[in-house]
Amino acid sequence: MAQTEAPTGPTYKATIEEVGPCKKRLVIEVPEQAIQAALDEQYKTFRQEVILPGFRRGRAPRRLLEKRLGKEAQEQVKLRLIAQTSDAAIKDNKLAILNEPQVDVDSVQLPVKGPMTYQFEVEVWPEFELPPLEGIPVSKTVRQATEEQVDAELERLRRIRGVWMPRPEAEPSQLDDLLIADVQVKVEGTEQPEHLENIEVHIRPQGTVAQVPVPNLDEYLVGLKPGQSVDISVDVPKTYFKQEYRGKKVQVHLDAKEIKYLRPADVDKAFLDRFGAQSVEELRQMLKEAVQSELERQTRQEMEDQIYQYLLDKTNFDLPLDLVADQAASALQRIYVRLLSQGLSPQEIEGHMEALRASSEEQAKRQVKTFFVIDKVCEKLGIEVSDEEVNGLVAQIAWRRGQRPERLKEQMARDGTLGQFRLEVRQAKCIDKLLEMAKVTEVAPKQKGNKKKGQRQGQSASDKAQ
Structure with missing residues (x-):
C-alpha cells in the first residue's frame, strides 16, 4: 500500500x-x-x-x-x-x-x-516478453498453376452463377443444398421460444441456423425431406459473438419446407461475355493467369502465417474469458474490413462472416492473442500508420467498388470500421517488416491431397480475373 x-x-x-x-x-x-x-x-x-x-x-x-x-x-x-x-x-x-x-x-x-x-x-494489457525478431525461419513454397486447377476454377464460376432449383419432393437433401424451413429457437433461461419463418439454411459441415452455431450441421440435415423435422441442442461457446446465445444451451427445432439444389451455369456466350472472353480457350488462359496469381498470394499468406505462428508459439500469457468475448466483435469487424479491402461486396463477405461466427473458442483466443503480440511488435519496431497511407488505401478500395473515396471514408468513420482499418494496415506493415528480416528458404509444394493450412479468407483467383 x-x-x-x-x-x-x-x-x-x-x-x-x-x-x-x-x-x-x-x-x-x-x-x-x-x-x-x-x-x-x-x-x-x-x-x-x-x-x-x-x-x-x-x-x-x-x-x-x-x-x-x-x-x-x-x-x-x-x-x-x-x-x-x-x-x-x-x-x-x-x-x-x-x-x-x-x-x-x-x-x-x-x-x-x-x-x-x-x-x-x-x-489491463497483458505483460510478456517478445522472442527474437531477426531471422525468423520461413519456408517459401514455389507453385505453378495446373490444368486441373483451371478446371476447378471454371466449375466454381459455373456454380457461383448457377440457379437454385427445387428438388423433387421424393428426393432427400444433400450436402451443399439450400433448406427453407420454419425454425423455433429456445435459449436457456427464457420462457418462450423465438419463431422464425422461411429461414434459409445452407447444409454444410459447419454452419448456423438462425445465427445459432451448429457443429456438424450436415449430420442433422442431410437426408431430410420436406415435411420432416429435426431437433438440435447446442452448447454455444462463451466467446460467441451473439451475446444472447453466449455460453448458453440453445434448443433448435427445424421444420423443413423446401429443398433446393444448385444447377451450375452453362458455358455459353453470355457466360463468356461476363468475363470479356471470346472463347473457352481464352477464358481458360485468363483463369490460368488468375490461378497463378492466387497461388503466389497463397504462398505469401503461408509465409505470413509462419510469422504469426512463430510469434504465438514463442509468447505465453493468459487471457480472461470476458476479454476474449469482448474482443470477438472487434475481431469480426477487422476481418470484415480486410475482405472489403480485397474488393468483395458486403453480400459476398457475409458467407465468410457466417463461418467466422461459428468458429471455436480457441480461434477467438488466438485472434485476441495475435492482436496483443502484433501491437507489441509494432511498438518495438516503431511501426506507425500515417493519415496519408490510410487515405491512399481507402481510395484504392473505393476505386475497386466504384465509390468516391471521401464518401467511403465517411461511411467507415460512421460505422466504426475506419479505426479497425488503420489497425489492419499497421498489422500488415508489421508482417511485411518481419518478412524482410526473416530467413527465407524455398521449398517444393507438398504432394497433392494435402490441405492448404491457414489460408486467409478472401477472393478466389477467378474473382480477381473479373
Whole structure:
C-alpha cells in the first residue's frame, strides 16, 4: 500500500490486487484531510456563486450554506474526488488499462469523519516478453498453376452463377443444398421460444441456423425431406459473438419446407461475355493467369502465417474469458474490413462472416492473442500508420467498388470500421517488416491431397480475373 499525492489532485492511498489474468482491483482511500479540503473549496465556490436571502454575494456564512446546500456539496465533492483519485491511481501506477474504470458511485459514502474508501476493477494489457525478431525461419513454397486447377476454377464460376432449383419432393437433401424451413429457437433461461419463418439454411459441415452455431450441421440435415423435422441442442461457446446465445444451451427445432439444389451455369456466350472472353480457350488462359496469381498470394499468406505462428508459439500469457468475448466483435469487424479491402461486396463477405461466427473458442483466443503480440511488435519496431497511407488505401478500395473515396471514408468513420482499418494496415506493415528480416528458404509444394493450412479468407483467383 502506497500513499500518493498527484501534482494537482488530492492525497490518496491505493492498494492494487491481482484478481485474474489481465485484471486488477484498485482499493482507493481518500483521507479525511483531503475530503475537508475539497469541501472547503466547494463551499468557497458556492459562496461566490450562490445568493442567499439577506446576504450579499460572497458573504453567506458557511453554516447556512451547509444547511441549504450540504447534500449537493457532498455529492459534488464525492464525484470529483472519485474521478480525480481513480485517474491519478491509474496514471501514478502506470497501468495500461483496456477499459475505463466503472465505479458504483451510489454505493460510496462521503463520511462526516474519517477516510472515504471505494474500489473498482480494470482490465489491463497483458505483460510478456517478445522472442527474437531477426531471422525468423520461413519456408517459401514455389507453385505453378495446373490444368486441373483451371478446371476447378471454371466449375466454381459455373456454380457461383448457377440457379437454385427445387428438388423433387421424393428426393432427400444433400450436402451443399439450400433448406427453407420454419425454425423455433429456445435459449436457456427464457420462457418462450423465438419463431422464425422461411429461414434459409445452407447444409454444410459447419454452419448456423438462425445465427445459432451448429457443429456438424450436415449430420442433422442431410437426408431430410420436406415435411420432416429435426431437433438440435447446442452448447454455444462463451466467446460467441451473439451475446444472447453466449455460453448458453440453445434448443433448435427445424421444420423443413423446401429443398433446393444448385444447377451450375452453362458455358455459353453470355457466360463468356461476363468475363470479356471470346472463347473457352481464352477464358481458360485468363483463369490460368488468375490461378497463378492466387497461388503466389497463397504462398505469401503461408509465409505470413509462419510469422504469426512463430510469434504465438514463442509468447505465453493468459487471457480472461470476458476479454476474449469482448474482443470477438472487434475481431469480426477487422476481418470484415480486410475482405472489403480485397474488393468483395458486403453480400459476398457475409458467407465468410457466417463461418467466422461459428468458429471455436480457441480461434477467438488466438485472434485476441495475435492482436496483443502484433501491437507489441509494432511498438518495438516503431511501426506507425500515417493519415496519408490510410487515405491512399481507402481510395484504392473505393476505386475497386466504384465509390468516391471521401464518401467511403465517411461511411467507415460512421460505422466504426475506419479505426479497425488503420489497425489492419499497421498489422500488415508489421508482417511485411518481419518478412524482410526473416530467413527465407524455398521449398517444393507438398504432394497433392494435402490441405492448404491457414489460408486467409478472401477472393478466389477467378474473382480477381473479373
